Amino acid sequence: MASEMAAIAAQLVAPGKGLLAADESNRTIEKRFRSVGVESTEATRRDYRELLFTAPGMEQYISGVILFDETIRQATADGVPFPELLAAKGVLPGIKVDKGLVDLPFFPGERFTQGLDGLEERLEDYRQRGARFAKWRAVIAVSDRLPTLPALRANAEALARYAGLCQVHGLVPIVEPEVLMDGSHDIEACFQATEATQHELFEALARYRVAFEHLILKPNMVLAGADCPRQAGPEEVAEKTLQCLKRTVPAAVPGIAFLSGGQSDTTAAANLKAINQRAAQVGAPWPLTFSFSRALQAGPMAIWRGQAENRAAAQQAFLDRARLAAAAVAGG
Template sequence: MAPPVPALTPEQKKELADIAQRIVAPGKGILAADESTGSIAKRLSSVGAENTEENRRWYRQLLFTADKRVEPCIGGVILFHETMYQKADDGRPFPQVIRDKGALVGIKVDKGVVPLAGTNGETTTQAGITFLSGGQSEEEASLNLNAINRCPLARPWALTFSYGRALQASALKAWAGKKDNTKVAQEEYVKRALANSLACQGKYTPSGTAGAAASESLFVSNHAY
């Protein structure tokens, strides 16, 4: 029989509540940058980039060092184990780069998804309510998140985003494995971050200036979260 789990102290409960509130503050969501080495290989190969540690580091640095326009949009970043120990060009560990922009750092600790009662095959995890893009295109993910937040129902929780592909597809395509494309790729990332910041408040209106991959399906057969 497993030993009983110790109860949290009032101080620990407050700390957890404060962390959750920071991550899903109005207009903020999560950048899921926790692709495994194998998963990110598929993304890199799609733009002709070799799956090396340096390319993985450079691409993630591109996201983490985007300018301050993303600061009101990203409350937390989920990292892969490797990324926790990588550094930016200026010598700062990536977790510090992220914290310097006001976001919280974490790693994936759930064990996957479980069936959601009363639905036809939908699944859920249990930490807050975040909308996963699930293979939708960038624009679909923003529009659907916006529609959910415009639904006139009482919600006792914030409903925000935890997007990987739906925040990165256009940025990845613009980068194409070339360091000279860093700035244009960061612009694509910022554009999606701003769109989803509005969508999680029910305020998103398509601008007609979507990125190069905004309408492309991001569906991956048999993808495992």
């Protein structure tokens, strides 16, 4: 099982490829569909995900796809289950297994990810359905008083317990501790919050005896808050991000796949390109790739708008963005 997980982790961060995060909850995708005038139903969600997964040649740029619980149970119009469709393309199917966010009691403004109850049974079911890796997301807010240490530790503990259960069941865990872009904080505040978050995460993973060699880290880039008057350029983002990672992430981790976190497709690709260029200069020990959702999907969704006649154009827009992100992995 260990050798299989090592091979899966290596495939997820294969050179020139990254991950498509297509694991939006029904509530989240409803908001995104509404913004382009599409009603969110089981059928429209299936049609949209099929559009992405059947885009011709997407496997040239995408190594794995993170699915939602509904999506892993769906099939193409021709009846091919989505995990089977992806596997036939050489793309690894994965699954989001957390149950979303709740407020952390007595810590205003901070949240905790639920979903550990019943997780073992869900992991076994997902593996039988074809999943080969999983994902759990924690969110960390930043302000003049946040994050607090109890919130960091609560989320790190949950990520570690999830990761251990995944490895027991032969699934590679993606651990996603996202320091949010929401707010007016500067890049230094993001750096401090990200460093503290990742320190707590890897200490918890070690306590729970999780094998670093068989997991993928999905972190935020180190960025100023979306409302900060001064937004850092790609070179500063790259410098701060790599400085933070080198302080906190063990060299044994087989790869890092950055989330886009609300960045536009061009901004996310520009920052990823700069990060990989700097990584080549300073000798970072891990492959650095992407695990994007909105940065790959916002444009295609706006073109599609639920209309079958827009399908090919939407697929091309998706491929264009995937190609851009894949080029950034190579620093080009």
